[in-house]
Amino acid sequence: MSTGAPLTLGTAGHVDHGKTALVAALTGVDTDRLPEEKARGLTIVLGYAPLELPSGRRMSVVDVPGHERFVRTMVAGASGIDCFLMTIAADDGVMPQTLEHAEVLSALGVETGVVAVTKCELADPAAATAQAAELFGDVPVIACSARTGTGLEELLRALEELASAIESRATLGGPVRLHVDRVFTVTGRGTVATGTLWSGAIAAGDSLELLPAGASVRVRAVEVHGAPVSRAPAGQRVAVNLTGARARDVRRGDVLAAPGTLGDSLILDCDLRLREAHHGERVQVLHGTRSVSGRLLCLEGSLWQLRLEQPLLALEGDRLVVRRLAPPDTLGGGVVLDARARRHGRRREILERLRCLRDGEPLPPSAAKADGAIEAPATRPARGLPAVSEGDLLALEQRLRDAGPALLSESQLTAQLPALRVLRDAGRAVRVSGRLYGDVRVVAAIRERIVALIEREGTVTLARVRDALGISRKSAQAFLEYLDGQQVTRRLPDDRREPARRRRARQGVR
Numbered sequence: 001m002s003t004g005a006p007l008t009l010g011t012a013g014h015v016d017h018g019k020t021a022l023v024a025a026l027t028g029v030d031t032d033r034l035p036e037e038k039a040r041g042l043t044i045v046l047g048y049a050p051l052e053l054p055s056g057r058r059m060s061v062v063d064v065p066g067h068e069r070f071v072r073t074m075v076a077g078a079s080g081i082d083c084f085l086m087t088i089a090a091d092d093g094v095m096p097q098t099l100e101h102a103e104v105l106s107a108l109g110v111e112t113g114v115v116a117v118t119k120c121e122l123a124d125p126a127a128a129t130a131q132a133a134e135l136f137g138d139v140p141v142i143a144c145s146a147r148t149g150t151g152l153e154e155l156l157r158a159l160e161e162l163a164s165a166i167e168s169r170a171t172l173g174g175p176v177r178l179h180v181d182r183v184f185t186v187t188g189r190g191t192v193a194t195g196t197l198w199s200g201a202i203a204a205g206d207s208l209e210l211l212p213a214g215a216s217v218r219v220r221a222v223e224v225h226g227a228p229v230s231r232a233p234a235g236q237r238v239a240v241n242l243t244g245a246r247a248r249d250v251r252r253g254d255v256l257a258a259p260g261t262l263g264d265s266l267i268l269d270c271d272l273r274l275r276e277a278h279h280g281e282r283v284q285v286l287h288g289t290r291s292v293s294g295r296l297l298c299l300e301g302s303l304w305q306l307r308l309e310q311p312l313l314a315l316e317g318d319r320l321v322v323r324r325l326a327p328p329d330t331l332g333g334g335v336v337l338d339a340r341a342r343r344h345g346r347r348r349e350i351l352e353r354l355r356c357l358r359d360g361e362p363l364p365p366s367a368a369k370a371d372g373a374i375e376a377p378a379t380r381p382a383r384g385l386p387a388v389s390e391g392d393l394l395a396l397e398q399r400l401r402d403a404g405p406a407l408l409s410e411s412q413l414t415a416q417l418p419a420l421r422v423l424r425d426a427g428r429a430v431r432v433s434g435r436l437y438g439d440v441r442v443v444a445a446i447r448e449r450i451v452a453l454i455e456r457e458g459t460v461t462l463a464r465v466r467d468a469l470g471i472s473r474k475s476a477q478a479f480l481e482y483l484d485g486q487q488v489t490r491r492l493p494d495d496r497r498e499p500a501r502r503r504r505a506r507q508g509v510r
Contacts, residue, residue: 004057005168006236008196009113009159010081012074012105014095015066017087018118018146020047023063025146026156027051031063042067046077046181048194048237050225053160060225060237061085062196066097071330075104075321076181076252076289080196082166082235084113085159086136090143091123094131100330102135107273107333108319112166114158117143120150169199170233175258175427175440176200176208177315178238179288183250189220191247193256194239195289200258200427202240203231209259210245211313214488216259217244253290255313260443261427263485264311269341271358272304272334274322283331287312287320296322299346302334303354307343314339316357340431392419400429400439405446405471407436407478433478446479451488 011019020043024030031047032038047063064070064077078084084105088098105113115132117125125143132141140158144151177198186192202208206219221241222232232238240256255262277283279298284291285306294308306322314320314336321333337357344350356362396419400408413420420437423429430443438446446469453468454460460468466476483489 004055004163005170006058006060006233007083007163007166007168008060008062008081008236009051009083009085010062010078010110011064011085011087012078012101013066013087014089014092014097014101015042015068017066017089017092017095017098018116019043019066019085019087020063021146022085022087022116022118022144023047023049023051023061025149025152027061031061044070044073046073048225051159053163054156055160057160057163058225059159059163060196060235062237064101066101068097068100068328071097071100071104071323071328072284072286072291074101075108075286075291076179078104078108078110079179079286079288079319080198081108081110082112082169083162084110086113086115086132086139087118088115088128088132089118089122090120090125090128093128094135098135103330103332104321107321107330109335112162113139114155114162115139115141116151116155117141119145119147121145121148168233169197169235170201172199172234173426174199174234175261176202176206176256177258177262178202178240178256179290179313180250180254180256181252181289183247183252185247186241189241191242191245191250192239193242193250193254194237195256197232197234197236197238198288199234201231201233202238202256207259208256209262210242210250211255211257211262212264212311213249213254214483215245215249217242217256253288255288257313258427258440260430260440260447262313262315263340263482265314265336265339266308266311267341267343268306268308268312268314268320268336269299269338269354270304270306270320270334270336271302271354272322272332273302274304274332274334277304277322277331282325284323284325284328285312285320286323286333287314287318293325299354300351303337303351303358305341305344392416393422396420397423397428397439400437401442403438404442405438405469405475405479407432407438407475410435410437413437432482436475436478443479443482447483447488450479450483454489 013019020032027049029049037044043065049061051059051061062077064074117128120143129141142151142155144155178195180193180195182194202222204221208217210217220243222229223239224232281296285294292308292310294306297305316339318336322331396416428440429437430440432438462476466473
């Protein structure tokens with residue numbers, strides 16, 4: 001078997017256009033596993049299968065529902081895929097969900113794929129093929145039939161060629177992020193969470209953070225499509241057997257992440273391509289496997305601020321989808337420019353800063369200093385990281401580590417900001433508060449000490465943390481604000497304590 005880097009293929013297309021039947025014909029796996037799906041002949045939840053290409057290389061396949069009522073489920077499945085397999089039935093042609101799924105894929109930045117004109121045993125595929133070419137441009141279009149097998153070999157060859165041209169997420173590095181889309185219990189083994197691994201690699205024995213609860217969990221075992229592996233890199237479907245969390249403590253929409261690398265986002269500055277959207281409109285925002293409501297604020301052209309009613313777990317450069325609440329409809333989507341934004345309007349300096357982030361240009365001094373309370377997030381291309389010397393990275397990483405709990409500010413690191421951005425993207429530097437940064441291992445250790453202190457004493461004050469850790473008041477406050485944002489601590493007028501939900505999860509109480 002080929003050892004090509006992992007890739008994930010997602011299906012798309014209108015209901016009853018043969019997605020599940022085509023996946024079964026290609027993989028031998030019927031992804032409709034629920035009795036209700038069997039009875040109705042309708043995909044309701046996400047399905048998964050391994051696809052072996054002619055070369056022996058494997059891809060993970062995510063099969064999504066095609067019905068308009070399950071668009072949120074479709075987005076959850078399409079988030080994190082590398083390429084698409086769009087189905088258009090020869091006897092129907094392009095239909096409403098063909099168009100909406102195409103819009104979702106565009107919003108998620110998934111631009112490469114193959115169109116399968118299915119059910120060609122029922123009708124001449126010429127008309128549907130012409131419609132597909134008009135809708136998708138240069139994307140390969142293959143007429144096929146899951147029932148007769150016509151065109152399946154040609155379709156596999158097209159997918160093989162597609163896979164050889166795509167860069168796997170496994171080559172990009174970064175901290176572990178797995179957006180959970182399914183949770184269940186295996187007798188004798190405990191809780192299993194599954195999802196598409198966006199970045200990093202997961203191995204047995206790893207310690208991870210379950211967000212948004214903030215619980216610490218350990219990886220007991222890892223599987224890829226039912227087969228045990230010692231280590232699973234990004235770009236594929238992964239099942240993680242967890243200790244430290246019961247199945248009822250984990251939900252679809254949660255994220256498994258490297259400790260200290262991800263926090264809640266309630267306000268996002270974004271570059272969005274939307275149709276018929278209005279300033280102040282209340283919308284549904286879909287990111288990863290999570291869906292929340294929020295309000296759209298137009299800043300300028302494609303620059304928007306999203307003010308959310310519940311937090312997302314996002315980073316700069318992530319993709320999201322925006323939908324109208326009533327009547328339900330996909331408006332579009334785009335890229336997160338600042339995942340930790342503050343409320344602001346159309347100030348010239350802020351708009352200049354966001355334009356630079358959107359266009360991948362260096363931040364001018366006026367934009368970088370636009371708002372001292374707003375951190376300038378890393379400017380990075382969609383694929384890859386800024387070019388910085390290895391020596392600069394090692395020197396800055398050592399400096400951050402040597403600082404220990406005494407956090408370093410951006411003003412102290414001005415000359416090394418490009419290196420700081422690389423370390424942050426790779427999950428080795430953490431923004432703790434405002435523009436204060438620390439080494440990820442130091443931050444994780446401080447977090448554990450504060451959590452242990454709260455668990456032992458019940459509540460802690462800022463002064464108690466300062467004295468117990470032997471750090472400055474400024475650093476103690478920064479660390480506590482960081483834990484507040486991750487919902488590890490709950491701020492009261494005079495002290496901090498552990499949120500009740502987290503305490504119950506730790507104690508194993510419903």
